[in-house]
Amino acid sequence: MAYERRGKRVLNYQMCRYGTSKHLFRGPRKKLTVPYVAAFGGTETFGTYVEHPYPELLQLGLGTQVVNFGCQNAGVDAFLHDHGLLMLGQRARVVVLQVPGAHNMSNRFYSVHPRRNDRFLRSSNLLKELYSEVDFTRFRCTRHLLTALHDVSADRFTLVVDELRTAWVARMKLLIAKLECDIVLLWLADHGIDEGATQGVAGSDPLFVDREMMQAIAPFVSETVEVAITRQDKEAGRQGLVYGDMEEPATRQVLGIVAHQKASRALRDAIDRLR
Secondary structure (H helix, E strand, O other): OOOEOOOEEEEEEOOEEOOOOOOOEOOOOOOOOOOEEEEEEOOHHHHHOOOOOHHHHHHHHOOOOOOEEOOOOHHHHHHHHHHHHHHHOOOOOEEEEEOOOOOOOOOOOEOOOEOOEEEEEOOOHHHHHHHHOOOOOHHHHHHHHEEEHHHOHHHHHHHHHHHHHHHHHHHHHHHHHHHHEEEEEEEEEEOOOOHHHOOOOHHOOOOOOOOOHHHHHHHOOEEEEEEOOOOHHHHHHHHOOOHHHHHHHOOOOOOOHHHHHHHHEEEEEEEHOOO
């Protein structure tokens, strides 16, 4: 995978594998030396269009190896159901866990792909009964599915959101328990925790996650770091992104390089306190 910066050069993600994990991660591949810091997360942790994502900046700030285990569009399931990746996390001195949205995971209403968590696989009988008028064969992505369900019936949609939130809290607690190490929870978004879920299905990641959900898992992690990016930060952070002409619309979905700089500084301070 590579993207051009408008004819100047190519950003090579140097995709690689670690251990027995089934995921492909951003490289260059590192020879894991204990103790290291493991960065688990989604698109922002992976650093799409970003030449120096926050795990790389954090390594420079800490002077300790930081390994980028970010997966694009990852939900909780991408990490929880990958035994090889869990083992890599258990060996880490600290795991940075970027807060995922509640939509990209399997639940009582629908199933997602075990690695590409934004891909909708199938609806359950429960969802078919709740939305009997909907043809679920036309959906491929979770966002498309949820937007359509909301448009059909906002009242019934609240039942879906309630299920996603309940499942998210349970699944996050399970993931944290399986990692068995110090965990720094990273809220990295274009809004603060108190504003979480206020925009409903049209909101940005981490979708549907609010303060009550964060408080439910906070006792099980060592630190919670909140990095809320302003509109000005996001616009300034677009300067220096690496992408081709066809990718320009997609770059508006990422937070930009200022977000990565702020995240690395905040995480460095939190990890220094743990050390």
